[in-house]
Structure formats: C-alpha cells, structure tokens
Amino acid sequence: MEKKRYNAGQVIFNVGDAADGLYLIASGSVGVYFPGNLSSNKPDITLKETEIIGEMGVIDSELRTATARAYSEVDVIHVTKEDFEKKLAETDIIIRGVVAVLSDRLRQLQKRRVGQN
Amino acid sequence: MEKKRYNAGQVIFNVGDAADGLYLIASGSVGVYFPGNLSSNKPDITLKETEIIGEMGVIDSELRTATARAYSEVDVIHVTKEDFEKKLAETDIIIRGVVAVLSDRLRQLQKRRVGQN
Numbered sequence: 094m095e096k097k098r099y100n101a102g103q104v105i106f107n108v109g110d111a112a113d114g115l116y117l118i119a120s121g122s123v124g125v126y127f128p129g130n131l132s133s134n135k136p137d138i139t140l141k142e143t144e145i146i147g148e149m150g151v152i153d154s155e156l157r158t159a160t161a162r163a164y165s166e167v168d169v170i171h172v173t174k175e176d177f178e179k180k181l182a183e184t185d186i187i188i189r190g191v192v193a194v195l196s197d198r199l200r201q202l203q204k205r206r207v208g209q210n
Numbered sequence: 211m212e213k214k215r216y217n218a219g220q221v222i223f224n225v226g227d228a229a230d231g232l233y234l235i236a237s238g239s240v241g242v243y244f245p246g247n248l249s250s251n252k253p254d255i256t257l258k259e260t261e262i263i264g265e266m267g268v269i270d271s272e273l274r275t276a277t278a279r280a281y282s283e284v285d286v287i288h289v290t291k292e293d294f295e296k297k298l299a300e301t302d303i304i305i306r307g308v309v310a311v312l313s314d315r316l317r318q319l320q321k322r323r324v325g326q327n
Contacts, residue, residue, distance in 0.1 A: 138318070177304065
C-alpha cells in the first residue's frame with residue numbers, strides 16, 4: 094500500500110486502462126466519468142475522503158469502465174491487486190460471494206447503461 | 211443459517227419487503243424481477259446454484275429493490291442479517307469498504323434505471 098498525491102484535474106486512471114489496484118481517498122475529492130461523459134467537467138459521481146475508487150477492476154481483472162480525475166488536490170492510498178487479493182482470500186466465503194455478486198450486477202447494469210447512451 | 215425449499219413460482223421476497231437476510235442458492239434457479247417487470251414471466255436476471263440473492267438488503271438496511279421468485283424448485287441457505295453482520299465485522303477494513311462502495315453504486319444505478327422506465 095502506497096500514498097499518492099494528485100493535483101486538481103490530473104487523471105488517476107482512464108477508461109480502458111488495465112486495473113492496477115484500488116484507491117482509498119485520504120483527503121480531497123475525485124470525479125468519476127462514465128463513457129459518454131469522459132470529456133465533461135461535471136463528473137457522474139464525486140467521491141470524497143474515506144471513499145474508495147477503482148474497486149471494480151481489482152475484483153474481476155477487467156479493464157477500467159470509467160475515468161477517475163482529481164476534482165481537487167487529493168491524497169489516496171493505493172492498494173494493489175495483490176494486496177487486495179491476499180485480503181480477499183483470507184475473507185469468509187459468504188463475504189467473498191457477496192463481493193463477487195455485487196461486482197457482477199454492477200457491471201451488468203453499467204453495460205446496459207452504456208448501451209442506452 | 212437455515213436451509214429452505216421453494217416450489218417453482220413461489221415468492222422468496224417481494225420488492226418493498228424488509229430485508230431478512232441473503233440467500234445462497236444450493237440447487238435450482240431463481241428469477242429476479244425489477245420494478246416495471248414484476249408481473250412478467252421473464253426474469254431480468256436468472257440465478258443458479260452457488261449464486262447469492264438478496265445481498266443488497268442485508269448490506270444497507272434498505273427495503274428490497276427487486277422481487278425474487280423460484281424459477282424451478284430451489285433449495286437455498288438463508289443467512290440472516292445478524293449472521294452476515296457478524297461475518298462483516300470480522301472482515302478487513304478494505305474489504306468492508308469495497309462491500310459498502312459496491313452496494314452504494316449498485317443502488318444508485320438501479321435508481322437511475324427505475325427513473326428511465
């Protein structure tokens with residue numbers, strides 16, 4: 094796990110990037126932009142301190158489905174895929190199942206949403 | 211945790227019900243119906259053995275956002291909210307954060323989807 098700082102407007106990851114882990118926001122706010130809204134200044138979702146971004150890519154090895162940019166100056170804790178997978182392997186089977194099912198359903202709904210744009 | 215059996219067509223839970231836990235499907239298949247499709251015979255999602263239903267209500271105490279009906283005869287393992295919360299409390303903080311964020315995003319996307327119907 095590693096602390097990283099981004100300036101306002103700086104890209105944390107782009108849609109289509111390989112997943113390199115998740116980010117826990119330590120301070121500041123991050124904008125999330127879905128396809129169809131990638132060059133907008135108005136994020137689809139704005140996330141702040143203690144919230145997590147990039148969790149989807151970590152869970153199922155697919156590519157990033159959204160772009161994340163620093164909305165203000167932000168500090169994040171980067172949890173690599175290896176860190177995350179080790180934690181998940183030590184987790185109860187029901188919790189692991191819930192993580193898997195939430196991830197699958199979210200990706201299905203996002204795909205339908207992209208299809209509607 | 212308790213094993214329960216449902217006959218084809220029998221309701222496991224209805225949209226708007228208080229959440230009474232999640233269900234791990236042990237055998238058979240379950241149809242999930244979102245608002246706008248509640249009286250249909252064609253489920254929005256069909257889930258089978260080893261998959262989980264009802265996880266949303268367990269995580270954040272809101273009411274069921276979909277109806278689940280047995281699609282064939284099904285056996286499920288019912289994990290109560292108390293069982294689940296005990297498991298979650300024993301789980302690593304990053305995993306807990308991921309469960310929370312996946313749950314929030316899914317609910318946001320489902321709300322938008324309902325708004326489009």
